[in-house]
Amino acid sequence: MTGIAKLLEPHVQPVSLLTLYLLVVLLIAVVWGTALAVVTSVLSVAVYVTLFVDPAFALPIADTQTAVALGVFLITAVVVGTLASRLQRAAQTAERLTEEQSALRRVATLVAKAGPPSAVFQAVTSEVGKLYDADLARMERYETDGTVTGVAAFSRVPVHLAVGQRFALDGLSVAREVRETGRPVRLETFRGAEGAIAREARGLGIRSSVGCPILVAGRVWGVIAASTKSDQPFPPNTETRLASFTELVATAIGNAESRAELRASRARIVATADRTRRRIERDLHDGAQQRLVSLALQVRAVQALVPRELGEAAQELENIASGLSAALDELRETARGIHPAILAEGGLVPALKALARRSPYPVQLTVRANGRLPEPIEIGAYYVVAEALTNAAKHARASSVTVVVEARDDALHVAVEDDGDGGADFTAGTGLTGIRDRVEALGGRVSLHSPPADGTRLEADLPFAQQTTSAAG
Structure with a gap:
């Protein structure tokens, strides 16, 4: 110058x-x-x-x-x-506010898409770690026994308390302070503190940490914490600003719990309906069917005693016996439609074979499943196949059907394909709507591909884990 x-x-x-x-x-x-x-x-x-x-x-x-x-x-x-x-x-x-809003929008989008809670946990923890330039960020869930479990982590340093690990709150930590106070917390140092979390923090060179509670339905569900090795602490009110992220986490947890409750409720309704079907079928078999069989036998016995000269009376008795046999057949068919006894007694394979034999058109049946499956899975698969075969006969005018039932690692896969007219639709008011409701109530997925004049393919996946979880609950 x-x-x-x-x-x-x-x-x-x-x-x-x-x-x-x-x-x-x-x-x-x-x-x-x-x-x-x-x-x-x-x-x-x-x-x-x-x-x-x-x-x-x-x-x-x-x-x-x-x-x-x-x-x-x-x-x-x-x-x-x-x-x-x-x-x-x-x-x-x-x-910083723009970055924070962008991070919140990304998480909110994931929540709106009903992503699994584990994905939301990891997304929030990563966003918090990056946004506030933390060396370590972790989300933890409080357990009823006084411990916490790590559910997500973001780290620029090697950590020992990993995701899925449960540890006690026996020393100084953000998790313990948040649980005791129910409010956002800031810890300026871990010097001289005891406990697993404090020891890890000192070992990693962590200087300070902030944390905010995750409140679900008014209870402290968990905590999200961020830690830094820098001599400069986090900006003022960082622990309070974390509340925007914890609210999204709470929403995701609440939504997941609501969906789980809805699935459980629908599964209970389906199970109750199936029990009612079995009771009706059993009552028909043990009551009305047995009564009709007894009456038919009595008529035949009386018919044998009628003299030949009373041919008109004998013919009437024959008509009555034939009518009783027809009514008995119709009642058995009705009972089978309500709930097939062969399914409860023999399992899915013989029940599907019986369906194939009664079909008016050829059915190529392939079943790859060993032993008995959970009862809701067997019933669900049976009705998927039964409804598909019924639609193929009544609406699609099919000439052949292929049925494949396969037990995979995590689900029973059912596929029914015909060569009929196509054009089937879940919204057409057919029994397909009931099938979809049943499958989804069991936590499964169902798909339908039915282009006009090109056949129909109905597929369903019935998860085993969902039934195990429901039984455990």
């Missing part, structure tokens, strides 16, 4: 050269702050007086110009530096 001023000295008034130094002060105030700008102001005035003030007038002019210039420069440095500092802080705050 002094070189430029020397070049301009022959063409401008010396006092105008101060403007160049003032520009330097402004630039330094904006970029490096007030303190360095003040130092630059003093140096600029000193250089100006030394190099550009005529020695003949040095004393009177220098005193006046130096004082004025120095005052202007110092005021400019302080004002501009202060304003620049405020603007920088405002810009940093705005940037």
